[in-house]
Amino acid sequence: MATIVQHLRTAVTEAGFVTRGRITSGLKESYRPMRVDETLLGQRRDEALDLLTKTGDLIQLTTATGRAFAPSQARRVRLSDDRHALLGAAEYSEFSGPVRQGPASATGADAIPLVSLEAEIGLADWRLFLVELGGADEPSGNAMDFSNFAASLARSGQPVRLDDSDIAVLSGRGDFFGGFDKPISGRWQNPGISGCFPAAIRKPYGSTLVIVSADGSEGSFWQPPSRDVWRWATIGFTLSLGDPIYRFDRNTGVVKFMVPLPRQLERLMLLTSRQEGTWSWGASDATIDLLDKLTGRPDQR
Structure with missing residues (x-):
């Protein structure tokens, strides 16, 4: 490719x-x-x-x-003191790879604007979603604030009978995220406990990702406007349980995620890291530090 x-x-x-x-x-x-x-x-x-x-x-x-x-506009992104990424309308032979990286000292590259990795990635998307959905004017805190707002939308959302619907809820805990297709696996479970959870309403030709408020066989749900919004809410719900969203092995430099990544976090990993597997990446401490800052969560290592 x-x-x-x-x-x-x-x-x-x-x-x-x-x-x-x-x-x-x-x-x-x-x-x-x-x-x-x-x-x-x-x-x-x-x-x-x-x-x-x-x-x-x-x-x-x-x-x-x-x-x-x-x-996009040509720019270099500072990945480390001696390594930059090249993005946009520019071509330099010293930068190569599907995601172009090269030495900070590349000849002639000084003509291309240099931005920090944090500036390139931008403000955490969950903060923008919270403002757009009317949850806050200037959101602070962490992604749990967004999941709390999503839970309030679910409690006042569309009614649903949980025993009559084909629903799987993300109410379990553990490192294995699993899947909601039958047979369910990992953290996914059938409805049965009360509370607010990320969930999936299974349908013959696809599934709808929602946030559900469950109380016995009765419930209500809110459908996020995109898969990305749902994934940020899932990160917040996971953190609210006191569980990490990743595990980072300093000895090997490999981070393994326990949740699917929103596009912004996936972009961070694509720009800075090498993918080792579907859920794991070889990453630097600097990447992990920015990951923690974007989720608003203190060091999860």
């Missing part, structure tokens, strides 16, 4: 604006002599575009003819 990432990044940077349809036709033409399966090529295209937009290299736009992509 690294080759496709580089091809797409270069093509969009040179053109300044490219529709998804044009990207697709261009890839097919370029890879036709290699007889690459078009279905596989389409999957790799989507994975590459997802990575490039998540890291901030490209900006996704909506047009009358569908999705399109443009390069």
Whole structure:
């Protein structure tokens, strides 16, 4: 996929604006002599575009003819004293990889603006969501404040009979997050205890992620406006139990997450770390420090 990432990044940077349809036709033409399966090529295209937009290299736009992509403003991101990441409309041979990294001393790179990692990642999204949803004017504290507000929305939300609905609730504890599809696993359980929890309403053609307030067989729920909002609420609920959202081994430098990551935290890991597995990353102390700051939680190590 690294080759496709580089091809797409270069093509969009040179053109300044490219529709998804044009990207697709261009890839097919370029890879036709290699007889690459078009279905596989389409999957790799989507994975590459997802990575490039998540890291901030490209900006996704909506047009009358569908999705399109443009390069973001060129900038370097300070990862450490001797290592920078390169994002946006710039090309330098000393920066390489799907997420381009290179030495801080790269020749000629001083012409590209340098920003701190914290500035690049920005204010924690849960704080912005809390303001947008009317929970606070200037949120402080930690992600538990957001989950508390989500719980209040669930208590005043849409009524539901828990014994008549196909619902799984995230009411368990432990390191294994698991899944809500049957058979449920990990922290997911059938309704049975009272309280407010992240939950999933299973349906024949997909599931709806909600926050549910349960009291016996009766309950009510609030549906967050996006999966990302639900994931931030899940982080807050997990922290409110006194449980960590990750475990970090200083000896190996590997962090293992116990919750699915919102896009902002995934972006932090993509820019700074190497992925070791679906839920684990090789990370630095500086990355973990910023992770703690974004969740508003003291050191969880």
